[in-house]
Amino acid sequence: MMLPYLIIIPLFGAFATPIVGLAGRKAREPWAIFITALTLGVAAELFYTVWKSGEILVYTLGAKSPLGQGVGFPIRIVWEVDLLGALFALMVTFIAFVAVLYSSEYMKHDTGLEKYYTLVLVLEVGMLGIAITGDLFNFYVFLEIMSIASYALVAFRNDTWEGIEAGIKYMFTGSLASSFILLGIVLLYGQYGTLTMAYLAKMIAENPTFTAKVALGLLAGGLLFKSGAVPVHMWLADAHPAAPSSISAMLSGLVIKIGGTYALARLAFSVFGMGVSTKTVGWIIILFACATLIVGNAMAIIQTDMKRLFAFSSVGQIGYILLGIGIGLAAYGSDVGNVALAGAIYHTVNHAIMKALLFLVAGAVIHQLGTKNLNELSGIARKMPVTSFAFLVGAAAIIGLPPLNGFASKWLIYESSALFNPFLAAIAIIGTAFCTAAYIRVLFTFFGRPSERVMNATEPGKAMLVPMLILVLAIIVMGLFPWVISEKVMIPAAKTLENAGAYVTALLGGA
Amino acid sequence: MFGYWDALYFVYVFGIGLLISYVIYKWAERTSTGTRRTGDGTKIFLSGEDQDRVIPQFEHFRGYVTGRHVMWGLIRGINRMFIAFRREHTGLLSDYVSYLLVTTAIIVGALIVWG
Amino acid sequence: MIPFQFITAFLLMTMGIYALLYKRNLIKLVLALDIIDSGIHLLLISFGYRIEAGQIPTAPIYTGYETVKSAMVAPLPQALTLTSIVIGVCVLSLAMALTINAYRHYGSLDVNKLRRLRG
Numbered sequence: 194m195m196l197p198y199l200i201i202i203p204l205f206g207a208f209a210t211p212i213v214g215l216a217g218r219k220a221r222e223p224w225a226i227f228i229t230a231l232t233l234g235v236a237a238e239l240f241y242t243v244w245k246s247g248e249i250l251v252y253t254l255g256a257k258s259p260l261g262q263g264v265g266f267p268i269r270i271v272w273e274v275d276l277l278g279a280l281f282a283l284m285v286t287f288i289a290f291v292a293v294l295y296s297s298e299y300m301k302h303d304t305g306l307e308k309y310y311t312l313v314l315v316l317e318v319g320m321l322g323i324a325i326t327g328d329l330f331n332f333y334v335f336l337e338i339m340s341i342a343s344y345a346l347v348a349f350r351n352d353t354w355e356g357i358e359a360g361i362k363y364m365f366t367g368s369l370a371s372s373f374i375l376l377g378i379v380l381l382y383g384q385y386g387t388l389t390m391a392y393l394a395k396m397i398a399e400n401p402t403f404t405a406k407v408a409l410g411l412l413a414g415g416l417l418f419k420s421g422a423v424p425v426h427m428w429l430a431d432a433h434p435a436a437p438s439s440i441s442a443m444l445s446g447l448v449i450k451i452g453g454t455y456a457l458a459r460l461a462f463s464v465f466g467m468g469v470s471t472k473t474v475g476w477i478i479i480l481f482a483c484a485t486l487i488v489g490n491a492m493a494i495i496q497t498d499m500k501r502l503f504a505f506s507s508v509g510q511i512g513y514i515l516l517g518i519g520i521g522l523a524a525y526g527s528d529v530g531n532v533a534l535a536g537a538i539y540h541t542v543n544h545a546i547m548k549a550l551l552f553l554v555a556g557a558v559i560h561q562l563g564t565k566n567l568n569e570l571s572g573i574a575r576k577m578p579v580t581s582f583a584f585l586v587g588a589a590a591i592i593g594l595p596p597l598n599g600f601a602s603k604w605l606i607y608e609s610s611a612l613f614n615p616f617l618a619a620i621a622i623i624g625t626a627f628c629t630a631a632y633i634r635v636l637f638t639f640f641g642r643p644s645e646r647v648m649n650a651t652e653p654g655k656a657m658l659v660p661m662l663i664l665v666l667a668i669i670v671m672g673l674f675p676w677v678i679s680e681k682v683m684i685p686a687a688k689t690l691e692n693a694g695a696y697v698t699a700l701l702g703g704a
Numbered sequence: 705m706f707g708y709w710d711a712l713y714f715v716y717v718f719g720i721g722l723l724i725s726y727v728i729y730k731w732a733e734r735t736s737t738g739t740r741r742t743g744d745g746t747k748i749f750l751s752g753e754d755q756d757r758v759i760p761q762f763e764h765f766r767g768y769v770t771g772r773h774v775m776w777g778l779i780r781g782i783n784r785m786f787i788a789f790r791r792e793h794t795g796l797l798s799d800y801v802s803y804l805l806v807t808t809a810i811i812v813g814a815l816i817v818w819g
Numbered sequence: 820m821i822p823f824q825f826i827t828a829f830l831l832m833t834m835g836i837y838a839l840l841y842k843r844n845l846i847k848l849v850l851a852l853d854i855i856d857s858g859i860h861l862l863l864i865s866f867g868y869r870i871e872a873g874q875i876p877t878a879p880i881y882t883g884y885e886t887v888k889s890a891m892v893a894p895l896p897q898a899l900t901l902t903s904i905v906i907g908v909c910v911l912s913l914a915m916a917l918t919i920n921a922y923r924h925y926g927s928l929d930v931n932k933l934r935r936l937r938g
Binding site: 330334337341344345348351354355357358359360361362364365368369372375376379382383388431435 | 832836839845848852855856859862863866895896899902903906909910913914917918920921924925930933935936
């Protein structure tokens with residue numbers, strides 16, 4: 194059983210980093226890379242086990258069985274990993290490994306690096322915990338671990354006003370959203386007297402009360418905030434550009450998905466799926482998704498700050514994921530819903546890779562030129578060809594140009610939304626048009642005539658180029674085999690998420 | 705599932721397209737009696753802008769065909785929408801909090817009524 | 820009839836949200852976050868309080884259970900509240916650190932002065 198090591202290794206690594214840092218300034222980066230690589234190995238092993246067997250792994254903390262002595266209901270904290278959780282754990286560890294590898298050179302000129310690596314590993318722990326947990330309060334604790342680490346990392350460069358201002362806005366509103374989530378969990382506990390997600394799902398299916406609906410509303414509001422849906426996307430556009438670029442890659446690629454859309458899908462399907470009308474929940478999410486698609490992608494066009502443009506583009510891409518989840522809920526049980534959900538899961542993984550790549554490119558440009566203003570960056574393709582190639586691949590993938598990976602997932606979402614309601618497909622395509630316009634502006638800037646500022650620019654070092662090339666390779670390989678990945682991984686993952694009954698019986702036995 | 709896509713077909717189509725454009729390029733060069741080698745034929749025009757034209761008193765802008773110059777038609781066309789979106793993004797903490805409250809209230813209300 | 824603890828808890832949360840919306844001093848906003856948290860903690864604690872056979876419940880300490888001969892409150896909400904308080908302290912200390920840094924950069928604690936990021 195490798196599951197506990199998924200949390201133990203990065204948690205140990207996080208709090209051992211300051212001690213390792215005593216051994217010398219050169220010891221911290223290899224330590225962090227080693228810990229993240231080890232976690233990636235554990236996650237890959239876990240994903241292979243779950244994918245091979247097709248079962249749901251249940252791990253009880255501190256005992257053999259989650260059920261209490263002499264009582265027929267679970268009283269202990271459990272972790273419950275199905276294919277979706279294992280897939281997202283693999284995604285988290287992969288992007289975290291790449292980001293840590295990248296920051297070994299990118300953050301070289303900053304001070305306080307042992308705190309930086311501690312916070313990065315704590316952020317990874319929080320996200321992995323959310324992916325594997327099966328207990329609501331445990332979920333809240335991991336969510337707060339993740340959120341606090343990201344508040345601190347957004348404000349990491351506290352000598353700039355941008356980081357502090359974005360950090361304050363992110364922190365105050367994010368804490369209020371966390372309070373809503375906690376209030377929802379408390380109301381559920383008060384009503385049903387349990388916190389285990391599987392048992393709670395059974396109780397809600399038997400007796401859906403008014404309190405459960407209010408609690409779902411509070412949870413959904415808080416989680417939509419954490420995922421950056423419009424109209425609560427404003428913190429995202431402020432906070433993600435202000436963080437160091439390796440952190441922006443993790444925030445934009447992982448945090449808004451694991452802490453936002455994944456948690457929302459998990460709660461809506463596995464916990465509330467059998468009790469509350471999925472059609473209503475689905476349509477609420479679809480309406481927010483439509484607003485997100487239009488506003489996020491449109492605002493990306495008029496930005497002059499490169500990282501802010503990418504952050505708004507993240508908002509827009511979250512719209513596709515929410516649209517897929519919403520259609521999956523509204524057309525629950527049908528083929529259309531299944532494909533939409535598979536598209537949402539696929540797009541989550543794809544967007545994590547693409548947006549991480551784009552933010553790493555932005556970081557390379559900032560590191561070499563010291564500016565992220567698009568008006569000053571004209572023509573860097575002549576001086577930094579590898580970086581520009583990486584950007585070209587990332588931009589083409591995020592627009593959804595075949596044969597790169599973004600096409601397959603967007604195609605699944607367009608296809609299912611067109612079958613569900615053609616109006617939604619039209620909105621999704623308008624969003625893509627805006628997205629294309631935004632990235633073409635950056636592309637023209639990169640390939641235009643060189644300005645004076647970029648004349649002396651050089652390529653970044655190997656430690657920054659290698660992570661980018663790893664991600665480029667991942668995009669191209671995933672783009673060449675979209676149908677295999679979709680059939681073997683994404684559709685089964687969507688099926689396990691839809692099958693809430695199996696989630697309950699895996700924990701409670703045949704009851 | 706419903707539809708069918710294959711990424712490799714797009715690679716083939718892209719390759720064939722490149723081939724066709726190369727053939728057209730060669731054909732144009734052969735029939736153009738040398739105007740593409742010298743003179744105005746060598747210039748690139750982006751967004752209809754002549755990159756060598758010098759406007760008096762705007763010499764420092766000369767030849768920068770960058771991201772600012774593309775998509776201006778789109779931005780000008782729906783400028784009103786952009787102004788509205790920018791105006792909503794005030795940067796005030798209380799606005800962010802009130803948007804969060806309104807969102808949560810809408811969801812709770814919808815769930816109570818139709819849930 | 821709604822128990823008075825619930826009313827107090829929701830009153831506390833409303834107070835905190837009011838302060839987050841209408842107060843401008845950053846330190847007051849930090850206090851507002853704490854007040855919202857306190858309201859939720861009060862709600863959580865009051866869920867564990869129950870009166871069995873007219874006896875006032877005691878703290879859930881197992882060692883003296885046979886001698887006390889009275890009902891105990893549910894132990895789980897207390898454990899949850901302790902965890903939540905620890906998280907709240909963490910958020911509060913980080914918020915105070917950010918407030919100090921904001922004062923250094925902007926020379927003011929007015930949150931409405933922090934609006935260089937927009938559009």
